[in-house]
Amino acid sequence: MQLDDLAARVREAAETGTALRFRGGGSKDFYGGLLAGEVFDVSGYRGIVAYEPTELFITARCGTPLAEIDAALAEKGQMLAFEPPHFGPATVGGCVAAGLSGPRRQQAGAVRDFVLGVKLIDGAGQVLDFGGQVMKNVAGYDVSRFLAGSLGTLGLLAEVTLKVLPRPMAEASLIFETAQPQAIEMLNRWGGRPLPISASFWHDGRLTVRLSGAQAAVAAAREKMGGEWLLAADAFWQQIREQRHEAFAGEVLWRLALPSAAACLDLPTALAVEWGGAQRWLATDADAETVREAARQAGGHAVLFRAPESLRCREGAFAPLAPALLALHQRLKKVFDPKGIFNPGRLYAEL
Amino acid sequence: MAAQDMTFHTDKGILAARLKAVLPPRCLLVDEEDLRPYECDGLTAYRALPAAVCLPETEEQVRDVLRVCRRLQVPVVARGAGTGLSGGAMPHSEGVVLSLARFNRILRIDANARLAVVQPGVRNLAVSEAAAPYGLYYAPDPSSQIACTLGGNVAENSGGVHCLKYGLTVHNILRLRAITIEGEILEIGSEAPDSPGYDLLALLIGSEGMLAVVTEVTLKLTPKPELAQVVMASFDDIGKAGEAVAAIIAAGIIPAGLEMMDKPATAAVEPFVQAGYDLEAEAILLCESDGTPEEVAEEIARVRAVLEKSGARDLKVSGSEAERLRFWAGRKAAFPAVGRITPDYYCMDGTIPRRRLAEMLQAIAGMERKYGLRCANVFHAGDGNLHPLIMYNAAQPGEWERAEAFGAEILELSVALGGSITGEHGVGVEKIGQMCVQYSTPELETFHRVKAAFDEAGLLNPGKAIPSLHRCAEYGRMHVHGGELKFPDLERF
Numbered sequence: 147m148q149l150d151d152l153a154a155r156v157r158e159a160a161e162t163g164t165a166l167r168f169r170g171g172g173s174k175d176f177y178g179g180l181l182a183g184e185v186f187d188v189s190g191y192r193g194i195v196a197y198e199p200t201e202l203f204i205t206a207r208c209g210t211p212l213a214e215i216d217a218a219l220a221e222k223g224q225m226l227a228f229e230p231p232h233f234g235p236a237t238v239g240g241c242v243a244a245g246l247s248g249p250r251r252q253q254a255g256a257v258r259d260f261v262l263g264v265k266l267i268d269g270a271g272q273v274l275d276f277g278g279q280v281m282k283n284v285a286g287y288d289v290s291r292f293l294a295g296s297l298g299t300l301g302l303l304a305e306v307t308l309k310v311l312p313r314p315m316a317e318a319s320l321i322f323e324t325a326q327p328q329a330i331e332m333l334n335r336w337g338g339r340p341l342p343i344s345a346s347f348w349h350d351g352r353l354t355v356r357l358s359g360a361q362a363a364v365a366a367a368r369e370k371m372g373g374e375w376l377l378a379a380d381a382f383w384q385q386i387r388e389q390r391h392e393a394f395a396g397e398v399l400w401r402l403a404l405p406s407a408a409a410c411l412d413l414p415t416a417l418a419v420e421w422g423g424a425q426r427w428l429a430t431d432a433d434a435e436t437v438r439e440a441a442r443q444a445g446g447h448a449v450l451f452r453a454p455e456s457l458r459c460r461e462g463a464f465a466p467l468a469p470a471l472l473a474l475h476q477r478l479k480k481v482f483d484p485k486g487i488f489n490p491g492r493l494y495a496e497l
Numbered sequence: 498m499a500a501q502d503m504t505f506h507t508d509k510g511i512l513a514a515r516l517k518a519v520l521p522p523r524c525l526l527v528d529e530e531d532l533r534p535y536e537c538d539g540l541t542a543y544r545a546l547p548a549a550v551c552l553p554e555t556e557e558q559v560r561d562v563l564r565v566c567r568r569l570q571v572p573v574v575a576r577g578a579g580t581g582l583s584g585g586a587m588p589h590s591e592g593v594v595l596s597l598a599r600f601n602r603i604l605r606i607d608a609n610a611r612l613a614v615v616q617p618g619v620r621n622l623a624v625s626e627a628a629a630p631y632g633l634y635y636a637p638d639p640s641s642q643i644a645c646t647l648g649g650n651v652a653e654n655s656g657g658v659h660c661l662k663y664g665l666t667v668h669n670i671l672r673l674r675a676i677t678i679e680g681e682i683l684e685i686g687s688e689a690p691d692s693p694g695y696d697l698l699a700l701l702i703g704s705e706g707m708l709a710v711v712t713e714v715t716l717k718l719t720p721k722p723e724l725a726q727v728v729m730a731s732f733d734d735i736g737k738a739g740e741a742v743a744a745i746i747a748a749g750i751i752p753a754g755l756e757m758m759d760k761p762a763t764a765a766v767e768p769f770v771q772a773g774y775d776l777e778a779e780a781i782l783l784c785e786s787d788g789t790p791e792e793v794a795e796e797i798a799r800v801r802a803v804l805e806k807s808g809a810r811d812l813k814v815s816g817s818e819a820e821r822l823r824f825w826a827g828r829k830a831a832f833p834a835v836g837r838i839t840p841d842y843y844c845m846d847g848t849i850p851r852r853r854l855a856e857m858l859q860a861i862a863g864m865e866r867k868y869g870l871r872c873a874n875v876f877h878a879g880d881g882n883l884h885p886l887i888m889y890n891a892a893q894p895g896e897w898e899r900a901e902a903f904g905a906e907i908l909e910l911s912v913a914l915g916g917s918i919t920g921e922h923g924v925g926v927e928k929i930g931q932m933c934v935q936y937s938t939p940e941l942e943t944f945h946r947v948k949a950a951f952d953e954a955g956l957l958n959p960g961k962a963i964p965s966l967h968r969c970a971e972y973g974r975m976h977v978h979g980g981e982l983k984f985p986d987l988e989r990f
């Protein structure tokens with residue numbers, strides 16, 4: 147598959163007004179709203195284009211399996227620090243488009259924090275280059291970062307450049323037996339101190355915390371924090387990242403993004419708490435309105451993360467936008483995709 | 498798109514009358530002597546006298562001023578402290594300067610949630626000072642941090658010597674409240690880790706006052722590390738210093754700061770601050786480590802080992818906080834220090850892949866001869882952001898034009914080496930021509946459409962940041978000529 151082929155297919159769709167549904171590995175098909183349009187499988191446009199460990203970046207075509215990227219980085223002792231979930235045969239383009247980050251997000255930042263550049267095919271089938279391969283670049287609007295999490299509604303991310311980081315020298319994970327409110331309080335207290343906490347997960351009376359950093363820093367933090375040592379920690383965190391833990395088992399799973407210190411909501415107790423308190427998971431059959439309102443009151447928002455498609459389409463996967471913001475979203479959608487052919491309805495019914 | 502090439506004709510009498518109706522007298526300046534101090538920002542070579550300066554004190558007043566300007570089709574240039582180095586806050590001669598200087602209150606510090614809510618006119622350093630009692634600070638630390646404001650930082654996506662490890666402004670902002678030229682209030686981001694919909698924070702941060710006027714900023718506070726120490730290494734070859742930087746990264750170390758200065762820079766700085774720099778060295782590197790005492794000791798040992806292997810001629814590790822600050826003082830004072838040895842200097846801001854550093858510095862040495870001007874280099878080496886300081890004398894006819902052409906050549910080489918024309922100072926008016934080199938027509942058209950999605954009438958900071966296609970065509974023509982002429986005295990925009 148060549149870049150020109152991708153662009154030609156988009157141009158053709160634009161001419162005929164055919165909606166396209168971009169698909170890398172299909173691992174995030176469960177995520178977001180409606181799946182509409184002709185499937186445009188871009189998994190054939192793959193391969194690492196450039197990887198310079200000392201320049202801390204990797205450039206890859208959208209269809210490159212995330213696993214291939216992880217392996218290439220691991221060979222040089224580096225990683226994607228936002229620790230993206232795969233949820234199946236994920237590709238790097240889909241990873242950026244979905245904008246999902248894993249356990250290390252609380253320390254390292256989210257996908258968007260690591261996007262340095264993109265090659266985008268817009269709604270006219272033009273190939274556009276935004277950003278680049280350098281760490282700092284403030285020339286023009288930061289379109290590449292803006293595209294992270296746009297779920298393919300603004301264009302095809304044909305190629306992405308991501309910042310990479312060295313793997314930590316040392317890691318250790320600690321377990322504390324504690325109820326949820328105390329766990330949230332502990333996490334925020336620790337968060338205010340210079341401790342190398344790189345992940346946290348609370349479920350069913352048990353808080354697990356991962357420390358990452360220099361050998362000495364991890365050892366010193368362990369000393370200060372106490373707790374019990376978790377063995378086979380890598381497998382544990384991978385299970386969390388991939389949501390294979392029992393906490394994520396429900397048929398309807400809500401993701402709440404909240405201020406980290408927000409008190410427990412007036413909802414059924416969250417099944418799981420991550421990111422130092424800022425990401426909480428909830429299985430409930432309470433109606434969407436109630437969940438969304440509780441999250442909003444607490445200063446955050448709720449995503450209908452996993453649910454039958456009919457429910458996601460009825461309630462919307464994502465919290466509704468304020469009118470001024472929705473209008474702005476619609477104008478921005480028009481900038482990149484004037485004919486509205488890219489993943490219609492995947493993010494919002496109006497886009 | 499048309500807005501860029503639009504000329505504005507403001508009836509200053511009507512404008513003043515309408516502004517008077519929405520602002521108390523102390524918030525409005527219209528007399529020439531009062532307007533003078535606003536005629537430029539930190540890039541003093543470009544100046545324009547605005548029609549009026551507004552100093553609103555409330556969000557309603559900001560909104561009213563914007564509405565007046567919208568109705569009368571008057572350009573608006575937001576302004577923080579005016580320390581910008583690309584002319585981003587330079588007034589429009591037919592327009593209003595909207596100064597956020599009186600929005601200078603820290604509204605809330607939430608130590609438990611590690612965040613601060615501030616008005617845009619708050620100075621960068623004031624946030625860290627206010628957070629200090631809680632053991633927290635605001636990580637992005639531009640060298641101008643005693644003066645520059647958060648509004649300006651957001652507009653430029655400013656960096657500092659610690660952004661290699663702690664990120665740029667864009668990595669440290671949680672929420673913005675902003676007003677569009679239509680007077681509409683946008684709430685973007687929140688205290689949660691993300692928000693539904695598109696990442697508008699990413700779009701607004703670094704948008705140089707082109708999309709909306711920021712009236713409130715929520716920013717992330719970081720726990721202060723227990724200890725910081727800096728290694729100072731000197732090299733008798735610039736290339737070796739560049740390789741040492743790559744070697745540190747290759748060893749899996751992300752230092753808290755990694756800065757380089759060349760010989761002309763240390764020579765300028767040393768008499769000014771007595772930092773103890775090795776004046777014989779072709780380049781010195783400052784590499785900072787922070788964290789717990791154990792962690793710092795471990796990292797410093799590893800950094801030392803790498804630097805020794807890379808052929809450093811001398812190594813010093815700060816033995817006390819006072820010494821650490823002294824090592825940094827030279828770097829932080831590099832601009833004013835150079836300002837003492839030359840009547841004027843012109844600061845560039847290109848970024849390049851680190852591995853091309855030696856090549857770039859060699860080329861700059863060639864340009865010094867070509868343009869007959871000296872240049873000192875300070876460098877955020879860790880993230881490839883170079884600040885060549887071109888020395889000139891504005892009183893000498895033709896010197897500024899030469900300095901400008903010198904700078905343009907550096908920026909264009911940055912692009913050719915795989916980098917960018919600006920790492921942290923923004924495009925402003927200054928690098929508008931070089932934008933045509935970094936981007937081609939389809940990207941520029943997209944930028945204009947993004948602008949129009951926020952500001953259809955093109956009234957916010959017109960003529961800045963994104964060149965019109967017409968201008969790029971002009972620049973292309975000029976550019977060819979510029980390359981042929983020895984000292985192009987021809988007018989550049």
Ligand SMILES: Cc1cc2nc3c(=O)[nH]c(=O)nc-3n(C[C@H](O)[C@H](O)[C@H](O)COP(=O)(O)OP(=O)(O)OC[C@H]3O[C@@H](n4cnc5c(N)ncnc54)[C@H](O)[C@@H]3O)c2cc1C
Pocket residue numbers: 538539574575576577578579580581582584585586597617638639640641644645646647648649650651652653654655656657658705706707709710711712832833921922958
């Ligand atoms: C000695 C010196 C050292 C410097 N060192 C650094 C450095 O290390 N790193 C770095 O990144 N920069 C540095 N700078 C550049 C400058 O300080 C930064 O760009 C700073 O962020 C500008 O802030 P300001 O408040 O002065 O903004 P101004 O210069 O007033 O304005 C800058 C831009 O922001 C816009 N703006 C201001 N306020 C708002 C608002 N509320 N809403 C919308 N737009 C707004 C203006 O329109 C303009 O486009 C340095 C400058 C000097 C003079």
